[in-house]
Amino acid sequence: MENSHNFIGRNLFDLDDWSADEIQAVLDATKVMKEVNQRDYKKLPILRGKTVCTLFFENSTRTLMSFELAADRLSADLVRFSANVSSLHKGESLQDTVYTVDAMGIDLYIIRHSYPGSPQLVHKYTGKPVLNAGDGPHAHPTQALLDMFSIWERTGTLKGLKVTIVGDVAHSRVVRSNLIGLKKMGANVTICGPKTLMPGYMQEVYGCKVEYDLKTALKNADAVMGLRMQLERQSDGLFPSLEEYTKLFTLSEETMRYAKKDALILHPGPMNRGVEILPGIADSDRSLILEQVTNGVAVRMALLFLILGGKL
Amino acid sequence: MILIKNGLIYEASNKADATGNFVKKDILINGNKIEKIAANIKEDCKIIDAEGKHVFPGFVDMHTHLRDPGQTYKEDIYSGTRAAAKGGWTTVCAMPNTDPVVDNISTVEYIKRKAKDIGACKVLVIGAMTKKLEGKEISEIGNMLQGGIVAVSDDGGCIQSTKIALNTMKYASNFNIPIIVHSEDYSLSGKGQINSGKMSTKLGLSGIPALAEELMISRDIMLAENVGCHLHIAHISTRKSIELVRQAKEKGLNITAEVTPHHLLLTEEECSSYDTNTKVKPPLRTEKDRQACLEGLLDGTIDFIATDHAPHSDFEKEKEFNLASYGINSLETAFAVLYTELVLNNKMDLSFLIDKISTKPSQFLNINCGLLEKGKAADIAIADLEAEILFTPENMVSKSNNTPYINKTLKGKIVTTICEGKVVFLG
Numbered sequence A: 001m002e003n004s005h006n007f008i009g010r011n012l013f014d015l016d017d018w019s020a021d022e023i024q025a026v027l028d029a030t031k032v033m034k035e036v037n038q039r040d041y042k043k044l045p046i047l048r049g050k051t052v053c054t055l056f057f058e059n060s061t062r063t064l065m066s067f068e069l070a071a072d073r074l075s076a077d078l079v080r081f082s083a084n085v086s087s088l089h090k091g092e093s094l095q096d097t098v099y100t101v102d103a104m105g106i107d108l109y110i111i112r113h114s115y116p117g118s119p120q121l122v123h124k125y126t127g128k129p130v131l132n133a134g135d136g137p138h139a140h141p142t143q144a145l146l147d148m149f150s151i152w153e154r155t156g157t158l159k160g161l162k163v164t165i166v167g168d169v170a171h172s173r174v175v176r177s178n179l180i181g182l183k184k185m186g187a188n189v190t191i192c193g194p195k196t197l198m199p200g201y202m203q204e205v206y207g208c209k210v211e212y213d214l215k216t217a218l219k220n221a222d223a224v225m226g227l228r229m230q231l232e233r234q235s236d237g238l239f240p241s242l243e244e245y246t247k248l249f250t251l252s253e254e255t256m257r258y259a260k261k262d263a264l265i266l267h268p269g270p271m272n273r274g275v276e277i278l279p280g281i282a283d284s285d286r287s288l289i290l291e292q293v294t295n296g297v298a299v300r301m302a303l304l305f306l307i308l309g310g311k312l
Numbered sequence B: 001m002i003l004i005k006n007g008l009i010y011e012a013s014n015k016a017d018a019t020g021n022f023v024k025k026d027i028l029i030n031g032n033k034i035e036k037i038a039a040n041i042k043e044d045c046k047i048i049d050a051e052g053k054h055v056f057p058g059f060v061d062m063h064t065h066l067r068d069p070g071q072t073y074k075e076d077i078y079s080g081t082r083a084a085a086k087g088g089w090t091t092v093c094a095m096p097n098t099d100p101v102v103d104n105i106s107t108v109e110y111i112k113r114k115a116k117d118i119g120a121c122k123v124l125v126i127g128a129m130t131k132k133l134e135g136k137e138i139s140e141i142g143n144m145l146q147g148g149i150v151a152v153s154d155d156g157g158c159i160q161s162t163k164i165a166l167n168t169m170k171y172a173s174n175f176n177i178p179i180i181v182h183s184e185d186y187s188l189s190g191k192g193q194i195n196s197g198k199m200s201t202k203l204g205l206s207g208i209p210a211l212a213e214e215l216m217i218s219r220d221i222m223l224a225e226n227v228g229c230h231l232h233i234a235h236i237s238t239r240k241s242i243e244l245v246r247q248a249k250e251k252g253l254n255i256t257a258e259v260t261p262h263h264l265l266l267t268e269e270e271c272s273s274y275d276t277n278t279k280v281k282p283p284l285r286t287e288k289d290r291q292a293c294l295e296g297l298l299d300g301t302i303d304f305i306a307t308d309h310a311p312h313s314d315f316e317k318e319k320e321f322n323l324a325s326y327g328i329n330s331l332e333t334a335f336a337v338l339y340t341e342l343v344l345n346n347k348m349d350l351s352f353l354i355d356k357i358s359t360k361p362s363q364f365l366n367i368n369c370g371l372l373e374k375g376k377a378a379d380i381a382i383a384d385l386e387a388e389i390l391f392t393p394e395n396m397v398s399k400s401n402n403t404p405y406i407n408k409t410l411k412g413k414i415v416t417t418i419c420e421g422k423v424v425f426l427g
């Protein structure tokens, strides 16, 4: 496999500065990595001597595991800095933390932070390529890439597909990255959720459809993604109860009947079974939910490979 | 005595809403007053050659955060008044959100004394409406007035309780001073970082809706009408807010408003790269709002321009957007920014601009400034409009350099500032 696009040293803050061709190249590389992950011996020597640093300022065990495993599989040296933002408040600034870590000789950063724009700061302070592993409700581009890969692997194309995303759009970093990526790849995205959990101007900004009625939103969907619904939104005064939310927005066998018969089911996890999705749907044959986790490692391997310029 | 020779002198028009023009004359200063304005004055004294330069009445800023006492790492009276002088400002009004808050006569006196001792321009003091700006108990407005405050304001904060807002206005109205409000409904603005709109959606930053400002302005106009006091809206920023002020003025209420250079010139689009120098309250709004601010200023709904100079140190801005402080540093840049963007782009005459940064705020404060006439204070700013000026962290006189105009080249350089007959800045 050759690096036909120039990914070396690129940042992945979000998908807006990546072209459709480049996204396709990532999906292609992911396919190769996925095959590697299915071997008995899963390790490639291609990033030997490179040092990857995960900067996790917010707890996210799954995403951290997935990235670290990806770096391990490519034989990169891996260092981890984790702290929660509240303890950081009192002490060191992000700038000082990053300067300190960078002095140890890092080749690439992977950052998870609860505040939007933090990946850009890490790049500004270090000049090194930065992968955004989620910055507040802003973006989570590797999740979007693994979602797109999971659908594309099944359907062979994203062009013309109707993808419906349901739930708490306002607090979701996953939605925005998916909206940008899926649109670039030619899919039509509809988003659905209560008005109180829907940011303004979604249609103008992302060119997606906005629906407030689940059945209308699901109509003829090729793929459906549920989003995590958190109980704390109830005390924020954004919806009355999980019970009512479930009645209106859950992905169930009944509501999924409005989608295409074999419509794929996705969820970025962790799931609230019985809230945004019912077990009958989450565990059905068409559910890609575990496959997404598998694909996540492959996508992250592909990105590390492309950006750090290894050769297969 | 100082004689300013051959400059193009600002002459205000006599008509209320018309603006003046520029004529080539000399100005003779005697002590702290203007003694004479005429062609070819001859006097054996210090001469400033203003050939080819424009001569303005010194600018008057109604809204300045000098950060002194308490936050002098951001700015202090020494640096803030020098930044003002460099920008052509000869009078600034210090906002009371210092530490301690200006809610008592001794803090008023501290600022006035320090400004007199070491300030490069005149500093007027605005007192807090409520103690510690907490929006709970009325501060000692009467005492502070004896100390010389010119207005009251809880700027930086906004009294949320309608009852306390009403009582504070009633109490303050007894003293016939303007009540300046920063209008923000906290329950709506919440943890908002930028304007609630397309950009906040795109950037994943929480938004401050226009409604948070508009609701408070509409409440305060109703309260002011009920009380019969002079209400002044600080840093107005939305189309509907301006509409509310327009309607109130049509009704004949004593309502005035100011707008900042950044709300006249910048929009939420500026925030697209998470540049914390664009983080300010009220937030940079939409293009429609910006247009409305400009129209409001042109048609007189907005009375004048005020800088809302809000210095913050590097460590308060060089961080995650959510953690950065709100505010834009403005005294040094304001004239060049307004001249370059508004006058050179034919949005307004130069004389109109001078009216809005000097004559009108002087009238508002009822001070003997803002005009170049015999007997007026010798507060003068001389500008070379052809000269370019570049603002860099190294050449900023302010202790801070949190402005979106940092490292940008603008036109309209203040070359000399005279305050009370003394040269306080030479560029």
Ligand SMILES: [Zn+2]
Residues within 6 Å of the ligand: B155, B156, B157, B182, B234, B235, B281, B282
């Ligand atoms: Zn304010």
